[in-house]
Amino acid sequence: MMKGLLIPICLAACALAACAPVTQRPQVDDKAVAQEARKQRELALQDLAEDQSRLFRISYPILARGADLCAEDVHPAIGIRHGNLHSTPQEMREAASRVLGLTDKLQVIQVAAGSAAARAGLQARDVILAVDGKAIRAGDRAREHFTELLAEAAKARKSVELKLRRAAVEMTLAVEHERACAYPVLLHSADAINAFADGRQVIITRGMLRFIREDLELAVVIGHELAHNSMGHIRKLAGNQFLGTLLDILAASRGVDTQGLFGSAAAAVFSKEFEAEADYVGLYFTARGGYEVDKAPNFWRRMAAANPGGIQQRGFGASHPSTPERFLALEKIVEEIRAKKAAGRALAPEFKP
């Protein structure tokens, strides 16, 4: 009893006086602290902008060139990432206004190479004022409003007119829209190495971006998640009474805190068959996006190594394909794609008769 009390009593004594720091350190003034805080918010913004830029640069060609694999779920797109202050996290808005010049008006942040927007001459920092003569609302619904206006305008004509402001000059550019899969690929701030599909969008964590070593690897993950959406896996699981967001555990089956990611939304793991199908169709998305998929199996092997507990023998009954089996299956898919490319055939997955 006495022994148990000893430590708390000692800590209380420390708190009162005896354990206060005794060194004389240099002082920092409040003004410098405020300046440093500003600098750090700026760095955080740049870091986020780099991740978003990388995700868009790699995902856009996959979404556009994979349109034929997305059946009905396609929409007109021009190949820009756009936003305004309202689409920026609250704590970064001051820095975004200062560094990126964002306001409450919709602005082009990035133009995908080779896209319709690039061909028409759109540039980052162009403010988008109107689509086919219809003004875009400023504020928190600006991005959605642009998407709606573009979809409406694209129905009528192959080319839409965008009214822009570049520096202080207003101009109108004609942009021929293109088809793209209507599954936005979004960045999630979580540190876990993970990616998700919920039937409507694809979400990649910043932890995954840190794990990725080269563009191809990210293209493989995006392809896999798109395939879950395009093949209707979520709808099929929903029929199996799973509701809410679906969790796709790519790397670590342990140590992933779904609570933090989904709140109260139901999370479910895809079935083994759906995973294998997402690997198959996903590599076609990746290949169509312009990537050499030969090294894709090795990426999944690296994921397996990051989570050795997940390496199991065939038929273990896990919801995910066991990793040795997955690796071998992927090598076969790579062979199939390589043969189609060599024969000049369309890059499309085979379906059961």
Ligand SMILES: [Zn+2]
């Ligand atoms: Zn999956």
